[in-house]
Amino acid sequence: MLSRRSGFARLLAKPAGLAGSRWELPAATLCCTVLAAVFIAELLTPDDIVGALALLPLLAGLWLLSNRLAFAVALLTLVLFAAEVLMESANRLTVISVGGTIFVIAIAARLYAISLADLLSVDARQRPLGVPAGQRPGEAKQLLERAASLSRRELDVARLAAQGYTAIEVGQRLHISERTVESHLASTYAKLGIKSKRELIRMSPWFAVSPTQYRDAGA
Numbered sequence: 001m002l003s004r005r006s007g008f009a010r011l012l013a014k015p016a017g018l019a020g021s022r023w024e025l026p027a028a029t030l031c032c033t034v035l036a037a038v039f040i041a042e043l044l045t046p047d048d049i050v051g052a053l054a055l056l057p058l059l060a061g062l063w064l065l066s067n068r069l070a071f072a073v074a075l076l077t078l079v080l081f082a083a084e085v086l087m088e089s090a091n092r093l094t095v096i097s098v099g100g101t102i103f104v105i106a107i108a109a110r111l112y113a114i115s116l117a118d119l120l121s122v123d124a125r126q127r128p129l130g131v132p133a134g135q136r137p138g139e140a141k142q143l144l145e146r147a148a149s150l151s152r153r154e155l156d157v158a159r160l161a162a163q164g165y166t167a168i169e170v171g172q173r174l175h176i177s178e179r180t181v182e183s184h185l186a187s188t189y190a191k192l193g194i195k196s197k198r199e200l201i202r203m204s205p206w207f208a209v210s211p212t213q214y215r216d217a218g219a
Contacts, residue, residue, distance in 0.1 A: 015064075015113035015114065018065055018066075020173060024065060031057040031058070032076050034057040035054055035057050035058065038051060038057075039051075039084060049094065051102075054080075055102045058074070058077050059109050061073035074106070085099070150188060153174075158203075160174070161200055162201050163204070164201070
């Protein structure tokens with residue numbers, strides 16, 4: 001049941017979900033291409049409000065991309081909007097109204113995405129520590145002592161690996177190489193006294209907290 005929920009979660013459009021991945025640049029290029037196409041279509045059909053379609057690629061870019069590429073998509077949209085205002089003098093008021101509404105919605109979506117990403121990060125790192133179901137107190141104490149020895153990077157790698165991500169995917173999310181991920185996993189396995197990813201997944205409840213909480217709980 002847990003694996004099904006985890007698989008479904010990967011399909012959700014997470015805020016900045018493409019940041020640092022190999023798909024980010026192609027996605028940003030696609031957003032810019034669609035925005036340019038909407039701009040051309042708007043110029044060819046001045047009597048129709050085709051420009052409203054720009055909201056879709058703009059929202060996609062601001063929700064999925066990193067700050068740098070999201071800014072690039074937003075800047076392109078602003079430049080195209082300014083050009084449209086200058087070129088369509090007859091419909092200038094309509095263009096400004098539609099464009100202004102699009103930007104307000106897009107900015108609100110970006111701010112919400114940033115806030116949601118921060119909340120998800122805090123929830124993953126600072127969730128209250130508890131003993132997993134079926135864990136005996138003696139075993140729990142041993143796990144606490146072992147987990148307290150993990151570095152911040154090892155904990156980040158272990159948390160993602162325990163969620164089922166491959167070494168390549170972990171590296172993309174943490175902006176480190178696959179070899180570095182494997183090195184951190186090997187060190188983590190040695191410190192935790194485990195030998196397989198299945199054992200790491202069983203210990204996933206211990207990876208939802210920060211090293212400080214591990215040390216405090218084990219004191």
